[in-house]
Amino acid sequence: KNEVEQSPQNLTAQEGEFITINCSYSVGISALHWLQQHPGGGIVSLFMLSSGKKKHGRLIATINIQEKHSSLHITASHPRDSAVYICAAQPMYSGGGADGLTFGKGTHLIIQP
Amino acid sequence: DAGVIQSPRHEVTEMGQEVTLRCKPISGHNSLFWYRQTMMRGLELLIYFNNNVPIDDSGMPEDRFSAKMPNASFSTLKIQPSEPRDSAVYFCASSSGDSRLAGGVDSPLHFGNGTRLTVT
Numbered sequence: 117k118n119e120v121e122q123s124p125q126n127l128t129a130q131e132g133e134f135i136t137i138n139c140s141y142s143v144g145i146s147a148l149h150w151l152q153q154h155p156g157g158g159i160v161s162l163f164m165l166s167s168g169k170k171k172h173g174r175l176i177a178t179i180n181i182q183e184k185h186s187s188l189h190i191t192a193s194h195p196r197d198s199a200v201y202i203c204a205a206q207p208m209y210s211g212g213g214a215d216g217l218t219f220g221k222g223t224h225l226i227i228q229p
Numbered sequence: 230d231a232g233v234i235q236s237p238r239h240e241v242t243e244m245g246q247e248v249t250l251r252c253k254p255i256s257g258h259n260s261l262f263w264y265r266q267t268m269m270r271g272l273e274l275l276i277y278f279n280n281n282v283p284i285d286d287s288g289m290p291e292d293r294f295s296a297k298m299p300n301a302s303f304s305t306l307k308i309q310p311s312e313p314r315d316s317a318v319y320f321c322a323s324s325s326g327d328s329r330l331a332g333g334v335d336s337p338l339h340f341g342n343g344t345r346l347t348v349t
Contacts, residue, residue, distance in 0.1 A: 149338070157318060159340035202272065219272040 120205050122220035130228055135190040137223045139203035146206045148186050150177050153200040153222065162188070162201075193227045200224050231255075235321050235341035243349055247309040250344045253302055254323030262338070263296055263306050264320040272320070278304065311348045318343045 119142040129135055139148070150162040163170050163177040165186075170177050174193075179186040190197055200222040207216050234253040242248055254261045263275040276286040278298045286296070293312070298304040308315055321341045 151340075156342070157345065158342040159320060159322075161337045161339065164337050204272070217274060221271045 120203060120218045120220040122201075122203055122223050124223060125221065126224045126226075128226045128228065129193060131194060133193050133227075135193050135197070135225065135227075137188045137201050137203075137225070139186045139188070139205075139220055141184050141186075141205040141218070143184075143205075144208045145181075145184075146208050148179055148206070149204040149217070150186075150188050151202040151204065153202060155199065159202075190225075195227045195229050198226050233321055233323050233339050233341035235319075235344050237344055238342065239345045239347075241347045241349065242311055244312055245310040246348075247307065248311045248315075248346060248348075250306040250319050250321075250346070252304045252306070252321030252341060254304070254321070255339055256302065258323035258325050258339070259301065260324045261298060261304050262322045262324070263304070264322065266318045266320060266343070275306070275319075308346075311346075313348045316346055316348050318345050 121140050123138045127135065147164055147166045149164050152160045152162050162175060163172070165177055165179050167179060167181060174191045176189040176191070177186065186203060188201055202220055202222045204217045204219045207218070233255055236251045240248060252261065259280050260277060262277040264272050265275055266272045273288060275288045275294065276296045277284055281298045281301055283296065293310060294306070294308055296304065296306045304321065306319060320343045322338045324338050
């Protein structure tokens with residue numbers, strides 16, 4: 117069974133700070149997702165990666181397959197980045213499909229002006 | 230592209246009543262997923278469909294839960310009878326590609342805005 121752990125659970129930072137959210141998982145995976153859940157509840161897929169690093173605007177996601185660890189970074193954080201960030205891992209034993217996704221409990225991020 | 234559309238956004242009902250949640254996936258997507266999110270357990274997969282066929286419903290908590298996908302553009306999740314412990318946010322998501330690849334590196338998941346269900 118794949119276990120997905122995120123840290124920290126809660127994070128409050130000042131506008132402009134560099135933010136790092138960590139995700140670790142316990143089994144070999146085919147892909148790892150980072151999702152953003154807005155205060156209104158909607159979920160948006162930010163990244164899906166299986167190796168290396170991806171960047172989109174101020175967001176950067178990295179993954180280390182050997183260490184079974186991924187990080188989500190936010191540069192020059194802004195109050196509108198306040199949300200819950202969820203990582204989800206697709207274990208290889210599931211065949212790699214989204215039906216096998218295991219979700220972390222999420223990181224509640226608040227960026228204060 | 231209107232995205233994944235779920236209705237209703239909020240549902241409040243009394244214990245014992247039937248509840249039907251609806252989902253319209255993105256046109257052209259052939260994989261559809263129903264998730265439930267609670268504070269205690271986070272996001273959990275309930276059931277997923279590929280090409281309108283239920284592939285895995287092992288996440289459905291009990292026989293009170295049922296899901297259908299009569300065509301490629303519509304799915305329902307029904308709870309009958311509802312219980313207070315069913316209170317949660319229910320998300321529908323869709324993806325393109327084969328069910329084994331859906332959500333994979335070339336087939337991202339697209340989520341609806343969810344239905345917040347409260348059973349009193």
